[in-house]
Amino acid sequence: MESNQLLQIIYFLEDSYIGEYVRSSLWLFPVIQSFHLIGLGILGGAVVIGDFRLLGILMKTETTSYVIKVTKPWFNFGLSILILTGIPLFLSEAVKCYYSRAFWIKISCLLIGTIFVYFIRNPIVLSREENFLMKILGVLSFSIWVVTAASGRWIGFS
Amino acid sequence: MLNFVDWLASTSGSIALRESLYMYPWIESAHVLFIAIFFGTLLFVDLRLTGYGFKNLSISQMNSKILPLTIIGFILMITTGLLLFYALPIRNYHNLFFRIKLFLMLLAGLNAWHFHRTMNRQGKAWDKNSFIPFWMKASATISLVLWGLVIISGRMIAYNWFDCDKQPQSELVNFLISCTVDPEIYEYLNGI
Numbered sequence: 310m311e312s313n314q315l316l317q318i319i320y321f322l323e324d325s326y327i328g329e330y331v332r333s334s335l336w337l338f339p340v341i342q343s344f345h346l347i348g349l350g351i352l353g354g355a356v357v358i359g360d361f362r363l364l365g366i367l368m369k370t371e372t373t374s375y376v377i378k379v380t381k382p383w384f385n386f387g388l389s390i391l392i393l394t395g396i397p398l399f400l401s402e403a404v405k406c407y408y409s410r411a412f413w414i415k416i417s418c419l420l421i422g423t424i425f426v427y428f429i430r431n432p433i434v435l436s437r438e439e440n441f442l443m444k445i446l447g448v449l450s451f452s453i454w455v456v457t458a459a460s461g462r463w464i465g466f467s
Numbered sequence: 468m469l470n471f472v473d474w475l476a477s478t479s480g481s482i483a484l485r486e487s488l489y490m491y492p493w494i495e496s497a498h499v500l501f502i503a504i505f506f507g508t509l510l511f512v513d514l515r516l517t518g519y520g521f522k523n524l525s526i527s528q529m530n531s532k533i534l535p536l537t538i539i540g541f542i543l544m545i546t547t548g549l550l551l552f553y554a555l556p557i558r559n560y561h562n563l564f565f566r567i568k569l570f571l572m573l574l575a576g577l578n579a580w581h582f583h584r585t586m587n588r589q590g591k592a593w594d595k596n597s598f599i600p601f602w603m604k605a606s607a608t609i610s611l612v613l614w615g616l617v618i619i620s621g622r623m624i625a626y627n628w629f630d631c632d633k634q635p636q637s638e639l640v641n642f643l644i645s646c647t648v649d650p651e652i653y654e655y656l657n658g659i
Contacts, residue, residue, distance in 0.1 A: 339626050343619035346502070350618065353500075354507020357536070368532050371523065379521050383510070458503060459496045466492040 319407045328400035338401060345394040349458055352387030355380040356454045363434065363447030373443055377434045384426065411463035418457040426450055468560070469645070475556040484554035491554055498547040502621075505540030506614055508533050516599060516607035525594040530586075561631045561644045564623035571620060575613040582606045 322328060331337045361367045362376040399406055406412040430446045475481055484490055514520035515529040524532070552559050559565045585603060586593070593599045629636060631646040635656050641648055 335628070339623055340619075343622040346499070346618050346622055347506075347615055349499070350503050350506030351510060352507070353503025354510045357504050357507055358511055358533070361536070367536065368521075368524075371521075375523065376521075380511075383514075383520075387507075455500060458500055462496040462499045463492060466495075 316407060319403045322400055323403040325400055327397050328403065331397050331401035338398065341394050341398055345391060345398060348387050348390030348394060349461075350387070351383055352391060352454070353458070355384035355387060356451060359384070360447040360451040363430075363443040363450075365444065373439045374435050374437075377431060381431065388423070405467075406464065409464050409467045411460045411467050415457055415460040415464065418453050418460065422450065422453040422457055425453060472556045472560040475553065481553050481556060484550065491551075494547050494550050494554075498544060498551060501540050501544035501547060502618060505537060505544050506618065508537040508540060509614060510611065512537060513607040513611050517604045525597065526586075526599065527590055527594050558627075558630070559624065561646055562624050562627075563629040563640065563644050564620045564626075566643065568617055568620040568624065571613055571617045575610060575617060578606055578609055578613060582610070 331341065358367065359377050359380040362369075362371070363373055368376055430450050433446060434443060484494075511520050512529060512533050515522070515524065515526060521529055552565075582603065585606075589600075593603075627633060629640050629644060631641075631644060631648075634648055635652045636644075636646070636648075637656065638653055640646075
């Protein structure tokens with residue numbers, strides 16, 4: 310897609326009802342941001358405990374598949390809150406996001422991280438006994454989510 | 468107190484943090500990541516206490532495996548938080564949400580202190596019966612709610628609807644943020 314067309318879509322999104330609504334309120338943006346942070350906390354817990362187990366740092370007496378199985382619903386829950394609150398935040402300042410490098414890094418990492426967790430990390434961990442590969446999966450997943458969160462925070466500084 | 472805050476703001480470290488282009492955002496981003504580690508691991512500890520999550524582990528096993536990470540997250544979160552305060556002492560001192568946040572953290576601290584004191588006395592029985600009293604479950608839930616509110620009020624610090632330099636504010640707000648203003652402001656407000 311030509312970037313010109315993309316920019317048109319971005320303007321359309323910024324002018325959307327939700328975008329207008331969030332922008333017109335003094336309180337809504339910070340309040341949604343706060344819940345976005347709580348979603349990050351929930352996702353963060355599932356990522357830290359899951360990936361640190363894969364790395365062999367915590368819960369070594371529990372199997373990797375058990376730890377991933379228990380953290381998975383909370384990963385889903387945290388990610389759902391993040392997406393549901395992230396969409397109105399984005400719509401309210403879509404044009405700013407379009408010109409923000411931090412935003413594009415964040416969105417790329419979010420996509421990579423989500424695909425990685427659901428299609429690579431979880432299926433491998435849940436179907437196999439623990440082996441050295443798990444440490445690599447843990448490092449990758451943890452790093453991607455750290456960059457996603459940090460670059461997300463950075464959108465506000467750009 | 469105000470003298471202390473004024474002095475803090477005049478120290479070279481505070482000025483350097485405030486004026487540097489990248490230090491503040493880096494510390495702020497680290498603060499957010501440590502919040503995620505602290506709050507996220509606390510979530511699983513509190514879930515276990517209320518009977519969800521890692522049910523294969525006993526309460527004391529769960530605590531010994533996860534709480535150290537929660538405490539590391541807490542220390543790093545507090546350290547970066549103090550640096551953020553140190554960068555803008557006067558503004559934070561007069562910030563309504565900062566004050567609400569400190570108050571909520573005090574409540575969360577008292578709740579944690581009471582919880583751990585009870586657990587040290589009764590914890591063995593909880594493991595044996597795999598049951599904890601209702602009030603202890605409530606305390607675990609209150610912990611999550613309070614820390615959630617701490618996160619919300621913390622995020623709000625960045626917004627300055629109630630800052631001293633945003634007058635007129637109501638008498639109550641000015642009282643809560645220790646802001647001295649010309650009393651005429653209230654006469655003006657009553658007039659509206």
